[in-house]
Amino acid sequence: MxxxxxxxxxxxxxxxxxxxxxxxxxxxxxxxxxxxxxxxxxxxxxxxxxxxxxxxxxxxxxxxxxxxxxxxxxxxxxxxxxxxxxxxxxxxxxxxxxxxxxxxxxxxxxxxxxxxxxxxxxxxxxxxxxxxxxxxxxxxxxxxxxxxxxxxxxxxxxxxxxxxxxxxxxxxxxxxxxxxxEMDAWQKTHVALVTNIANALYGFNCENFQFGRSYNAVKLMIRGIQEGRQVLRKNGITPTPWKLFWLDMPASILTAFFSAFMRTTLAETTMAKHCASAKPEMKFLQQEFDELIIKSGIATPAIDRLKKNL
Incomplete structure (x- = not known):
């Protein structure tokens, strides 16, 4: 080939x-x-x-x-x-x-x-x-x-x-x-996820271990992710793939999971290092997702707080 x-x-x-x-x-x-x-x-x-x-x-x-x-x-x-x-x-x-x-x-x-x-x-x-x-x-x-x-x-x-x-x-x-x-729904779901993760990490200069030790910061990230999924649904977009349903679990459970995960070398490799090198792209993606937020008409206080880290 x-x-x-x-x-x-x-x-x-x-x-x-x-x-x-x-x-x-x-x-x-x-x-x-x-x-x-x-x-x-x-x-x-x-x-x-x-x-x-x-x-x-x-x-x-x-x-x-x-x-x-x-x-x-x-x-x-x-x-x-x-x-x-x-x-x-x-x-x-x-x-x-x-x-x-x-x-x-x-x-x-x-x-x-x-x-x-x-x-x-x-x-x-x-x-x-x-x-x-x-x-x-x-x-x-x-x-x-x-x-x-x-x-x-x-x-x-x-x-x-x-x-x-x-x-x-x-x-x-x-x-x-x-x-x-449904690749369009898949990609919009992905952007709703990665922009909130990236914005949260930017608040800690992409130091994922330090970020993982801040319960409140991780919880804010979870709330942003869940707001993003609400924005999609309000726009008639089903979060895709279905296997990410667990992101709709109670924030306290997800916060405990992500707090532990963020303190791993896997999180450093898969998330923190990419975010550190891709800030212009993350700004661009956030701007794209902002259009969906405006169209949805719903309030996104967690996303708004996280965006300030950009």
């Missing part, structure tokens, strides 16, 4: 490395220092828990031309960067453009540029950080999947052959992946 990963950050590197190790023909679009690193050394993935290092060789380009054809173009960029590349994607001949991008504002702009027939959607359960040219990573597996699994879908909601194939490729590459028929 011929795949282009458009974006060479942490997520793009994890996807490219694992897909290449599974014998797919993988190309990464990168620029600057990252282009040179990938061209000279390939991708080095480091499991922080086991210290195992995997090396993957990938093709590297610094521009996507109109006639460059791929089975899938997978866009792995922050929301703040995507608008700048839409014209490039619109001119390319590839038929399957997969936006693995955070958003709460829907897909109208993407549809205008690439068309409904080419648009596919997804979101990763993966993350980590780059250090000295290596990617120290995690992939959502086991109990972590109770929180989030790498997910793909179609704008139409149909389970098509091409989305089935993509999910199969990812599963074969040891990135557990599933289908969702």
């Amino acid at each position: 011929k795949i282009l990963i458009y974006g060479a950050g942490v997520i793009g590197s994890i996807f490219a490395g694992k897909l290449a190790l599974a014998k797919n023909d993988v190309t990464v679009l990168a620029r600057g220092k990252r282009f040179e690193e990938l061209k000279n050394d390939g991708i080095a993935l480091v499991n922080p828990r086991t210290k195992k290092v995997e090396h993957a060789t990938v093709n590297v380009i610094d521009a996507l031309l109109p006639n460059d054809w791929y089975d899938y173009v997978i866009v792995t960029m922050q929301r703040t960067q995507v608008d700048d590349i839409l014209s490039v994607l619109s001119q390319n001949c590839s038929k399957n453009i997969v936006f693995v991008v955070n958003t709460a504002s829907g897909y109208d702009k993407w549809i205008t540029e690439v068309g409904k027939d080419r648009l596919m959607l997804g979101f990763p359960s993966a993350g980590g950080e780059r250090k000295d040219g290596k990617v120290y990573y995690f992939i959502g597996r086991g109990i972590q999947r109770a929180f989030q699994t790498t997910t793909f879908g179609e704008y139409s909601g149909e389970k098509t052959k091409r989305v089935d194939t993509l999910i199969k490729i990812f599963n074969q590459s040891h990135i557990p992946s599933v289908f969702c028929n």
Whole structure:
């Protein structure tokens, strides 16, 4: 399978490395220092828990031309960067453009540029950080999947052959992946969750261990998350996936859980470090979600307090 990963950050590197190790023909679009690193050394993935290092060789380009054809173009960029590349994607001949991008504002702009027939959607359960040219990573597996699994879908909601194939490729590459028929609801639910977590962490300079020791701060975050889910319902959006129903449990129970979880290295890797490096994106996502809050007409005092940390 011929795949282009458009974006060479942490997520793009994890996807490219694992897909290449599974014998797919993988190309990464990168620029600057990252282009040179990938061209000279390939991708080095480091499991922080086991210290195992995997090396993957990938093709590297610094521009996507109109006639460059791929089975899938997978866009792995922050929301703040995507608008700048839409014209490039619109001119390319590839038929399957997969936006693995955070958003709460829907897909109208993407549809205008690439068309409904080419648009596919997804979101990763993966993350980590780059250090000295290596990617120290995690992939959502086991109990972590109770929180989030790498997910793909179609704008139409149909389970098509091409989305089935993509999910199969990812599963074969040891990135557990599933289908969702309501990706817009899925992504809005995700933004309602991550913006409140990020805003809470910003109040502690992304020091998750310190944050986890503050019962009141964690409880405020829980209230913000639950307000966000109320905003979705008021707008006629069912929080998705259903397995996150536990976020509607009493705040006292969730506060105890998150207080303990935030004092782990897993929370540091999966949440705190990402928030520290993605503040402009979180501001953008909060602005998108604010539109949903305004439309809902309901009061969100916890979210309002947390937003001040931005």
